[in-house]
Amino acid sequence: MILVVGHKNPDSDSICSALVASDFLRARGLEATPVRQGEINRETQHILSTAGVDQPELRTEVAGEKIWLVDYTDLSQAPDDVAQAEILGIVDHHRLGDVMTVNPLEAWIWPVGCTCTILFNMHKIEQVEISKTNALLMMSAILSDTVGFASPTCTQKDKDAVQELAKIAEVEDLDKFIRELLIAKTDIKGLSAPQLVEKDLKAYPFNGRDVVVGQIELATLDQVDGMIDALQADLVRRCEEDKLAFAAVMLTDITTAQTRLIYAGEWSTKLDSHLEDGLLMMENTLSRKKQGWPWLQEQLV
Numbered sequence: 279m280i281l282v283v284g285h286k287n288p289d290s291d292s293i294c295s296a297l298v299a300s301d302f303l304r305a306r307g308l309e310a311t312p313v314r315q316g317e318i319n320r321e322t323q324h325i326l327s328t329a330g331v332d333q334p335e336l337r338t339e340v341a342g343e344k345i346w347l348v349d350y351t352d353l354s355q356a357p358d359d360v361a362q363a364e365i366l367g368i369v370d371h372h373r374l375g376d377v378m379t380v381n382p383l384e385a386w387i388w389p390v391g392c393t394c395t396i397l398f399n400m401h402k403i404e405q406v407e408i409s410k411t412n413a414l415l416m417m418s419a420i421l422s423d424t425v426g427f428a429s430p431t432c433t434q435k436d437k438d439a440v441q442e443l444a445k446i447a448e449v450e451d452l453d454k455f456i457r458e459l460l461i462a463k464t465d466i467k468g469l470s471a472p473q474l475v476e477k478d479l480k481a482y483p484f485n486g487r488d489v490v491v492g493q494i495e496l497a498t499l500d501q502v503d504g505m506i507d508a509l510q511a512d513l514v515r516r517c518e519e520d521k522l523a524f525a526a527v528m529l530t531d532i533t534t535a536q537t538r539l540i541y542a543g544e545w546s547t548k549l550d551s552h553l554e555d556g557l558l559m560m561e562n563t564l565s566r567k568k569q570g571w572p573w574l575q576e577q578l579v
């Protein structure tokens with residue numbers, strides 16, 4: 279049995295990719311099952327209920343198993359015991375990380391907007407039929423990762439994939455489909471500050487220290503107006519408890535691509551020159567991968 283494992287703090291791409299890649303491996307005659315490393319978010323719940331698909335089983339230990347990784351190649355995002363697993367394959371669209379393999383592996387790593395865009399092309403290359411359900415999962419993940427094609431990570435391959443997948447999924451009104459997806463993506467009602475920070479938090483080991491950067495995608499920054507102090511306090515707590523050099527959360531208005539950065543930790547002072555009226559605003563910043571984290575790395579060196 280091959281386990282297909284997305285990253286910690288799973289986002290929609292990580293879950294949809296695990297589901298679709300498992301079916302893809304089954305089409306090759308292999309036994310495969312999708313798993314997840316954490317709770318799914320509201321947007322993913324919306325996608326799975328629209329597609330009528332159950333969430334993958336929760337699984338955080340993979341020692342002794344054969345596995346495929348989807349949507350990451352960083353150890354910090356892998357199961358803690360990944361070194362005791364055999365990595366047979368990777369499908370990913372991030373920078374190459376630091377996982378190691380024992381044997382040669384099958385790696386599909388492309389600079390596109392979403393892992394599901396690569397999976398879609400794998401189906402085409404290997405002439406594997408795409409079910410209506412999997413078409414819905416893949417197009418949803420692509421629209422999520424590219425924020426409805428608005429992110430700078432979006433490529434022509436992502437747009438082409440959605441166009442073909444929408445036909446298979448029989449989605450006629452793509453604009454309405456995107457609107458509903460983005461409403462689910464930016465739904466933070468009832469979430470506490472720690473839950474919000476945790477929602478899409480990623481670890482970035484940097485210069486020998488631990489750094490975390492989260493991102494909260496919003497329809498308007500007003501949604502977190504009353505929570506700034508609590509978010510700040512949660513970042514301070516994380517720095518103390520986990521000995522982090524820096525912790526930040528990007529509050530991103532996905533309609534204007536404006537991001538406010540809340541941050542804490544001993545490296546905080548490195549950013550102070552960018553404060554205006556006590557706020558650090560990042561204009562034209564939608565993507566943590568292509569904009570937020572690269573900029574932060576320059577500041578934190």
Ligand SMILES: [Mn+2]
Nearest residue numbers: 291349393423
């Ligand atoms: Mn992704």
